[in-house]
Amino acid sequence: MTVTSVYLDYNASTPLLPRVEKSYLKASHHFGNPSSFHRPGNLAKELVEESRVLVLDFLGADPGQLIFTGSGTEANNLVLNRVLAKHLKGTPTHFITSEIEHSSILNTAQYFETLGIKVTYLPVNQEGVIQIDRLEQEITKHTTLISLMLANNETGVIQPIKEAALMAKNKHIPIHTDAAQAIGRYVFTVSDLGIDYLTLSGHKCYGPKGIGGLYSKDPQTLDSLIRGGSQEFGKRAGTLNTSGIAAFGCALSLLKKSIASDIQHMSHLKNMFITQLKISLPNITFNGNPDQSLSNTINVSFNVSDYEAILMNLDLAGIYASSGSACSTGSHEPSHVIQAMTSDPKRINSATRFSLGKMTTLKEIDYVLDTLPKIIKKLDKVNT
Numbered sequence: 001m002t003v004t005s006v007y008l009d010y011n012a013s014t015p016l017l018p019r020v021e022k023s024y025l026k027a028s029h030h031f032g033n034p035s036s037f038h039r040p041g042n043l044a045k046e047l048v049e050e051s052r053v054l055v056l057d058f059l060g061a062d063p064g065q066l067i068f069t070g071s072g073t074e075a076n077n078l079v080l081n082r083v084l085a086k087h088l089k090g091t092p093t094h095f096i097t098s099e100i101e102h103s104s105i106l107n108t109a110q111y112f113e114t115l116g117i118k119v120t121y122l123p124v125n126q127e128g129v130i131q132i133d134r135l136e137q138e139i140t141k142h143t144t145l146i147s148l149m150l151a152n153n154e155t156g157v158i159q160p161i162k163e164a165a166l167m168a169k170n171k172h173i174p175i176h177t178d179a180a181q182a183i184g185r186y187v188f189t190v191s192d193l194g195i196d197y198l199t200l201s202g203h204k205c206y207g208p209k210g211i212g213g214l215y216s217k218d219p220q221t222l223d224s225l226i227r228g229g230s231q232e233f234g235k236r237a238g239t240l241n242t243s244g245i246a247a248f249g250c251a252l253s254l255l256k257k258s259i260a261s262d263i264q265h266m267s268h269l270k271n272m273f274i275t276q277l278k279i280s281l282p283n284i285t286f287n288g289n290p291d292q293s294l295s296n297t298i299n300v301s302f303n304v305s306d307y308e309a310i311l312m313n314l315d316l317a318g319i320y321a322s323s324g325s326a327c328s329t330g331s332h333e334p335s336h337v338i339q340a341m342t343s344d345p346k347r348i349n350s351a352t353r354f355s356l357g358k359m360t361t362l363k364e365i366d367y368v369l370d371t372l373p374k375i376i377k378k379l380d381k382v383n384t
């Protein structure tokens with residue numbers, strides 16, 4: 001087998017598609033400030049507005065419902081600022097989220113708690129699905145916002161957001177979903193989901209880093225997080241990242257055309273990966289029901305050794321996977337997502353994520369299926 005490296009960490013970041021790279025470079029020549037009232041400024045503004053149409057079209061949303069941000073993290077902070085703003089105005093506030101959210105939600109929620117805001121964290125079941133039946137009973141008259149992710153970044157488990165949105169609507173509570181991982185891996189529109197706010201991140205869907213967006217059914221409900229100029233309808237100050245925005249729109253317009261075949265391709269490779277790995281390593285546990293998860297994500301506990309040794313050996317073999325979110329990898333903490341699903345230390349410490357992309361090939365997966373069992377068997381011997 002002549003494969004030398006296999007990148008299986010698309011949930012951490014994706015490469016730019018060649019046409020996206022071109023659009024980034026082309027837009028960078030339009031250096032005028034999109035807020036300036038002259039021709040170079042207008043040309044840059046045109047690129048921004050063309051991209052806004054493409055992103056909104058991808059989401060099935062209406063004009064004026066998108067705020068460009070500097071990242072998915074910022075979009076999450078922007079919408080959660082709604083809770084903080086109410087609190088600062090002296091209104092009693094309660095925020096509902098889940099135990100398995102990305103750190104940009106969880107750390108903000110924990111900060112809210114230090115300010116005296118009440119936060120409820122919904123638990124998940126053993127399959128990694130948020131216990132939505134608990135949502136209705138947790139809502140109080142002070143609940144200001146609900147934020148639940150559309151698909152988990154570590155397990156890929158798709159969450160029952162439509163049901164949550166219906167409950168929220170019945171109680172007149174706004175609901176946000178973090179869709180950073182779902183874009184391009186799961187088909188949806190904002191109206192299918194019935195949500196009020198939705199987070200996007202450029203570098204998870206073949207666009208550049210440093211660009212994100214917040215869909216808002218009614219942007220007037222938001223207070224700006226960053227103070228300064230009146231860009232983005234006064235909801236996000238700062239000179240717009242014209243190249244990043246243009247490339248982001250380009251990535252989503254391409255994904256819109258390819259999403260059905262991309263999902264089919266990734267699902268096929270994912271199913272093959274799972275079926276064959278179960279045969280070569282019968283003692284492994286898949287985290288999250290693979291049938292209810294994103295077309296590209298596999299999270300598996302090998303129940304031998306720990307994820308650091310597994311990842312190091314994979315890296316030496318040219319296979320680039322992850323233990324979960326890039327942030328928790330950096331801090332070497334066991335995954336909060338797997339911990340929310342099980343208390344089994346072996347399962348928690350050996351959880352490894354393989355996330356595929358539209359560029360992943362059958363040859364690459366064959367190489368991983370040949371190499372991975374050898375690594376796990378070697379580590380098992382060392383530990384026994």
Ligand SMILES: Cc1ncc(COP(=O)(O)O)c(C=O)c1O
Pocket residue numbers: 011012070071072073074076102104149151152153178179180181200201202203211212325326
């Ligand atoms: C579910 C989820 N939300 C938000 C983010 C943050 O996005 P960004 O890297 O654009 O800040 C990530 C990144 O890993 C993510 O997986």
